Amino acid sequence: MLGFLLTIKMSNPFLYQTSNLLSPLLSPVTAIEGVGPAIARLLQNLGCTTIRDLLWHLPYEIQIRRFSPAIKLACPNELITLQVRVVNHLPFLKKKGRLIPYRVVCSDNEDSIQLIFFTPNPNYLKKLLVVGSDVIISGRFEVYNGHFQMTHPDHIGPLSTKNLWEGTEPIYSLTQGIHQKTLQKIIKSAFTKCPNLPEWLSSHILKKYSWLSWKEAIQKIHTPFQLEDLNLNHPCRRRLAYDEILSNQLSLILTRFQAEISQGRALHGDRRLQQKVLKALPFSLTQDQIKALEEIQRDMTSSSRMVRLLQGDVGSGKTIVAFLCMLHAVEAGYQVALLAPTEILARQHFRTMEEWAKLVNVRLGLLIGKDTSKRRQKIFHDLAEGTIDVIVGTHALIQPEVEFKKLGFIVIDEQHRFGVEQRFKLSEKGENIDILSMTATPIPRTLMLATFGDLSSSYLYQKPAHRKDIITKTLPLSRMEEVIIGLKRALHKGDKIYWVCPLIEESESLDLAAAEDRFSTLQALFPQQVGLIHGRLKSQEREATMQAFIEGSIKILVATTVIEVGVHVEDASIIIIEHAERFGLAQLHQLRGRIGRGSQESYCLLLYNDPLNPIAKSRLNVMRSTTDGFKIAEEDLKLRGGGEIFGIKQSGMPSFTFFDPIAHQDLLIQAHEDAQAILSRDPHLIGPQGQTLRILLRLFEKGQTLTYLKSA
Ligand code: ADP
Ligand code: MG
Numbered sequence: 001m002l003g004f005l006l007t008i009k010m011s012n013p014f015l016y017q018t019s020n021l022l023s024p025l026l027s028p029v030t031a032i033e034g035v036g037p038a039i040a041r042l043l044q045n046l047g048c049t050t051i052r053d054l055l056w057h058l059p060y061e062i063q064i065r066r067f068s069p070a071i072k073l074a075c076p077n078e079l080i081t082l083q084v085r086v087v088n089h090l091p092f093l094k095k096k097g098r099l100i101p102y103r104v105v106c107s108d109n110e111d112s113i114q115l116i117f118f119t120p121n122p123n124y125l126k127k128l129l130v131v132g133s134d135v136i137i138s139g140r141f142e143v144y145n146g147h148f149q150m151t152h153p154d155h156i157g158p159l160s161t162k163n164l165w166e167g168t169e170p171i172y173s174l175t176q177g178i179h180q181k182t183l184q185k186i187i188k189s190a191f192t193k194c195p196n197l198p199e200w201l202s203s204h205i206l207k208k209y210s211w212l213s214w215k216e217a218i219q220k221i222h223t224p225f226q227l228e229d230l231n232l233n234h235p236c237r238r239r240l241a242y243d244e245i246l247s248n249q250l251s252l253i254l255t256r257f258q259a260e261i262s263q264g265r266a267l268h269g270d271r272r273l274q275q276k277v278l279k280a281l282p283f284s285l286t287q288d289q290i291k292a293l294e295e296i297q298r299d300m301t302s303s304s305r306m307v308r309l310l311q312g313d314v315g316s317g318k319t320i321v322a323f324l325c326m327l328h329a330v331e332a333g334y335q336v337a338l339l340a341p342t343e344i345l346a347r348q349h350f351r352t353m354e355e356w357a358k359l360v361n362v363r364l365g366l367l368i369g370k371d372t373s374k375r376r377q378k379i380f381h382d383l384a385e386g387t388i389d390v391i392v393g394t395h396a397l398i399q400p401e402v403e404f405k406k407l408g409f410i411v412i413d414e415q416h417r418f419g420v421e422q423r424f425k426l427s428e429k430g431e432n433i434d435i436l437s438m439t440a441t442p443i444p445r446t447l448m449l450a451t452f453g454d455l456s457s458s459y460l461y462q463k464p465a466h467r468k469d470i471i472t473k474t475l476p477l478s479r480m481e482e483v484i485i486g487l488k489r490a491l492h493k494g495d496k497i498y499w500v501c502p503l504i505e506e507s508e509s510l511d512l513a514a515a516e517d518r519f520s521t522l523q524a525l526f527p528q529q530v531g532l533i534h535g536r537l538k539s540q541e542r543e544a545t546m547q548a549f550i551e552g553s554i555k556i557l558v559a560t561t562v563i564e565v566g567v568h569v570e571d572a573s574i575i576i577i578e579h580a581e582r583f584g585l586a587q588l589h590q591l592r593g594r595i596g597r598g599s600q601e602s603y604c605l606l607l608y609n610d611p612l613n614p615i616a617k618s619r620l621n622v623m624r625s626t627t628d629g630f631k632i633a634e635e636d637l638k639l640r641g642g643g644e645i646f647g648i649k650q651s652g653m654p655s656f657t658f659f660d661p662i663a664h665q666d667l668l669i670q671a672h673e674d675a676q677a678i679l680s681r682d683p684h685l686i687g688p689q690g691q692t693l694r695i696l697l698r699l700f701e702k703g704q705t706l707t708y709l710k711s712a
């Protein structure tokens with residue numbers, strides 16, 4: 001099935017044709033009459049550089065403008081259109097030092113209305129509003145001191161314009177310098193440039209959902225009659241969402257095929273090292289760990305390239321699985337790199353693996369940014385010579401000086417912390433490298449599909465057996481005294497405690513101040529027992545404090561969110577999170593994962609500021625009711641307060657114009673299945689529907705994908 005994707009470079013008349021069809025849509029906004037370079041620059045602030053972008057700029061609201069047959073039938077503050085006769089002009093007046101604006105009195109035979117203008121040069125109004133003539137005016141109707149008035153009408157024109165000024169208008173988000181009316185007009189003109197595109201959806205799908213054509217759908221969205229027309233579940237919106245997600249799925253599948261046929265290499269381990277380590281471990285692997293290990297090894301042994309994700313909650317035991325896979329590569333004669341997002345984590349992985357590596361004489365190295373140059377040179381040398389088998393490190397691994405003798409396998413911890421480019425750079429340090437990413441941020445299946453397509457995933461659902469559940473409680477900050485009493489008791493028992501201070505509006509220095517404050521209060525209460533770590537500390541200081549906490553010479557570790565990922569202190573059993581309402585579910589879940597790693601009972605205390613808003617309240621309830629990361633991820637998807645989606649912001653989720661990952665889940669599944677069916681029928685998109693789908697791909701900027709295909 002995969003062989004079909006070999007690219008054949010050939011001139012392709014059809015591609016030329018499809019790009020021609022789309023060219024009106026892809027032409028710059030200046031193609032619209034009245035849009036010059038100045039307006040174009042403003043439109044760019046709205047993300048609009050082409051006609052298509054304008055059509056993609058969706059209204060978020062509607063405004064109803066009514067024709068009122070008589071002035072007195074209009075309601076204050078209502079947007080109305082009136083037919084009136086111009087009675088007379090009242091020029092500027094200075095009255096007690098105040099400037100009275102220019103006014104034009106109009107009437108409908110029964111009542112009169114004043115049009116108000118704040119303009120230094122009212123001459124044009126004389127021509128626009130000729131005394132004695134009948135005109136159509138439209139704007140917001142005001143009642144002021146018992147008088148009817150309209151300030152700066154949106155419209156003044158001949159009677160023939162009446163029909164244009166009643167009905168429903170779309171309301172768009174604006175940028176400074178562009179008025180609503182102007183933007184409405186520009187977007188309306190964009191329609192006149194909009195070509196009829198051949199239908200790319202099957203008649204089956206169109207019928208199943210009773211959808212209009214692409215052009216009709218997009219037009220409808222911009223000409224709403226009622227608020228429901230802007231609803232995410234309106235058929236027109238759904239059709240466009242489906243178009244978008246179908247193009248996304250087609251492109252993901254095509255790209256994935258491309259990656260799979262790109263040559264990988266078979267790493268054959270003989271399990272000799274693995275067996276030794278497995279025997280020496282003080283525990284046996286869980287069923288999930290065994291299954292994940294098998295899945296990963298199967299990929300590594302196959303000749304195609306592995307790109308796999310290992311998903312498992314904090315503490316589910318990903319590290320040992322990854323290490324066993326590394327041994328597989330080492331057995332096969334290759335070097336391995338593990339890329340960690342922070343120095344603390346790199347060190348921690350190094351420490352953990354060091355013990356295991358010793359058992360089997362695997363040579364392990366650590367490379368972080370702040371190494372002395374002598375140490376660094378030695379590591380560069382050893383990597384190039386192949387005397388280091390496994391290198392653990394931070395971004396430092398990506399620098400050009402790092403060369404490997406024979407790199408065959410990369411493990412990336414918390415992959416969402418790294419950009420695509422960084423991952424790519426590392427994988428360029430060897431040929432056809434197998435990649436395993438690990439994440440403790442569970443991604444709901446639908447988002448997974450939309451983001452990565454069918455990226456192979458292995459899951460660790462169960463926790464290692466001896467784990468006790470974590471007890472989670474919530475308490476308002478006003479009950480701090482009780483917290484301190486509890487803390488005293490816990491310290492007396494010998495517990496170790498994390499105290500996490502809140503994020504303050506993304507400002508590191510404010511965070512720090514809050515953490516320092518908390519540190520001094522606690523220090524005063526419990527002298528010699530409190531430590532503080534935060535992002536600004538030098539790594540040695542941070543390391544020393546961490547070490548003191550691990551050894552137990554300090555018992556309370558006050559921290560900003562630097563402890564968020566992966567830190568492992570087995571006997572820490574309490575975590576207190578201050579202003580928990582300010583954290584997202586993903587963060588809370590990760591933070592809570594710092595505890596419950598040993599065999600003692602653990603407690604998570606979420607301190608919140610009363611009163612809670614409903615979303616924050618639900619978040620804390622979710623935290624109280626479950627510790628299952630996958631469940632929490634699903635709940636988060638449902639709540640999605642303030643645009644925050646569990647881990648997705650960072651995991652490279654593409655942004656969509658029409659598709660909404662929550663409202664359109666069913667469409668995503670449908671599109672995923674349809675894309676698979678389409679490509680298995682017509683792998684090169686050269687059949688009749690295939691060709692129109694090429695247009696769809698280009699329309700949604702997935703044209704790049706087409707280079708993987710044989711020409712039509
Ligand atoms: P993760 O990286 O998924 O957060 P770790 O790999 O750090 O989790 O594992 C947490 C702890 O659990 C480690 O001390 C590890 O040695 C231990 N562990 C891993 N697998 C098991 C198992 N099957 N049984 C008992 N303990 C385990
Ligand atoms: Mg980990």
